[in-house]
Amino acid sequence: MPSHDSGDIRVAVIILTVNQKEKTLACLDSFFGSLPKYARILVWDNGSMDGTAEAIHQQFPDVAVESHPRNLGVASGRNSGAQLAMRLFSPTHLLFLDNDIILTDGFIEGLLGPFLKDRNGNVGQTQAKLRFLNEPELLNDGGGCRVEFWLGRTTPVGYREIDHGQYDKVRPCIACGGAMMVRADVFELLGGFDSQFDPFGPEDLDFSLRLQKNGYQALYAPEAVAYHEVSHTTGGDGYSEGYAEHRSRHWLTFMSRHASLRQKLGFYLLGAPLIAIRILWREGKKGNWRALKGLFRGILRSSGR
Numbered sequence: 001m002p003s004h005d006s007g008d009i010r011v012a013v014i015i016l017t018v019n020q021k022e023k024t025l026a027c028l029d030s031f032f033g034s035l036p037k038y039a040r041i042l043v044w045d046n047g048s049m050d051g052t053a054e055a056i057h058q059q060f061p062d063v064a065v066e067s068h069p070r071n072l073g074v075a076s077g078r079n080s081g082a083q084l085a086m087r088l089f090s091p092t093h094l095l096f097l098d099n100d101i102i103l104t105d106g107f108i109e110g111l112l113g114p115f116l117k118d119r120n121g122n123v124g125q126t127q128a129k130l131r132f133l134n135e136p137e138l139l140n141d142g143g144g145c146r147v148e149f150w151l152g153r154t155t156p157v158g159y160r161e162i163d164h165g166q167y168d169k170v171r172p173c174i175a176c177g178g179a180m181m182v183r184a185d186v187f188e189l190l191g192g193f194d195s196q197f198d199p200f201g202p203e204d205l206d207f208s209l210r211l212q213k214n215g216y217q218a219l220y221a222p223e224a225v226a227y228h229e230v231s232h233t234t235g236g237d238g239y240s241e242g243y244a245e246h247r248s249r250h251w252l253t254f255m256s257r258h259a260s261l262r263q264k265l266g267f268y269l270l271g272a273p274l275i276a277i278r279i280l281w282r283e284g285k286k287g288n289w290r291a292l293k294g295l296f297r298g299i300l301r302s303s304g305r
Contacts, residue, residue: 009116010092011039011108011181012085016077017099018046021055023229028060030103039108040064040089043099044081047071064088073198078177082192091184096204098178100229102133110224111181114170124186124216125208127175128224130156131163139163140228143220144173145205149259150266152251152275154205157220173220174212177204178228186216197250209258 013031017024024043031041042064045053053067066084071077082094095111111126130140142158156176158167177193190210197203208218255264 008092009038009112010089011036011095011112012082012089012091012093012184013039013041013095013097013108014078014081014085015041015043015097015099016046016074016081017043017048017052018071019048019050019052020099021048021050021052024052024099025055025059027097027099027101027103028056028063030101032060034103034105034107036108039095040085040091042066042081042085042088044068044077044084046073046077071199073195074177074200075193075197075203076195078203079192079195082187086184086188093181094184094187095181096177096179098228100133101130101179102227102229104225104227107224107226108181111221113223114219114221115181115183118217122215122217123183123219124211124214125175125180125182125218126221126224127173127218128179128226129163129167129220129222130179130226130228132160133227133229136227137162139167140230141176141178142167142222143171144175144208144218147174147205147258149255149263150271152255152267152271154202167220168222170222171220173208173218174205175208175218175220177207179224179226180204180208182207182211186211186214190214196253199246201250202254206254206257 015024015027028041028043035041043056043066045065045067047068047070053065056063056065066081068077068080072080078096085091085094093112093115095108107128111128114123114126127141127144129142132138132140139158139161141156142161142163144157146155146157148154157173190207193203193207197206212218255267259267
């Protein structure tokens with residue numbers, strides 16, 4: 001499909017939140033004064049109990065808010081927000097944004113740039129540059145994510161490096177979901193984020209890799225810069241039994257889809273034993289034996305037993 005002309009662009013910004021009223025309000029405040037006329041914002045409130053929706057209605061009456069009675073998880077929450085945004089705004093592009101991000105001027109235009117330069121319709125997704133909000137000289141993400149299957153590890157490109165402009169060129173990437181834009185038609189074609197990864201991750205990396213397997217490019221767009229506080233809303237109870245179960249099950253599902261045979265062998269022969277030893281040592285010292293139970297339960301459920 002050929003790319004859109006700039007006059008045809010309509011961007012729906014989808015922000016997922018749960019019980020983070022002040023962070024969400026700060027994120028929304030960073031838009032205003034620089035929000036392009038072709039962009040609309042939808043906040044999907046994933047079951048907040050802290051008055052988030054009411055505060056948004058009062059302070060930002062032009063922002064659409066949908067309050068869901070319960071937390072659907074990240075993938076399903078974003079998918080539900082995208083479906084509603086497409087009904088309300090008929091967008092050409094969807095911008096998925098974490099609620100703990102503060103934008104700089106020209107952010108949306110920076111993410112749109114690679115799409116507008118693409119005359120063959122190959123670009124399906126773009127990823128922003130993120131710096132740490134509380135350490136603004138340091139990079140949080142300088143070009144998507146590095147996936148090390150054999151170590152069971154994902155790390156943002158340039159993580160915690162001082163930003164000297166070393167990651168200021170457009171290049172292919174595995175895009176993370178915290179500040180990424182995708183063509184609406186491609187999002188629909190791929191069926192959105194996979195709800196198998198609820199309540200959290202790595203639904204964003206899975207989406208980007210599926211997008212690329214379907215012949216589209218995911219590009220890092222360094223002209224789109226934002227500051228990230230890096231907070232989490234998946235429970236706040238540390239390395240719990242449930243967290244360990246989800247993490248292990250989701251990683252094995254992700255790896256089964258996207259890792260090569262060599263990478264899988266490396267993980268099972270080296271990465272998995274190292275991870276088990278590290279968790280045993282760290283959580284065992286705390287007496288958190290339920291985390292190990294969750295870890296192995298996630299492995300068993302991933303294998304279908």
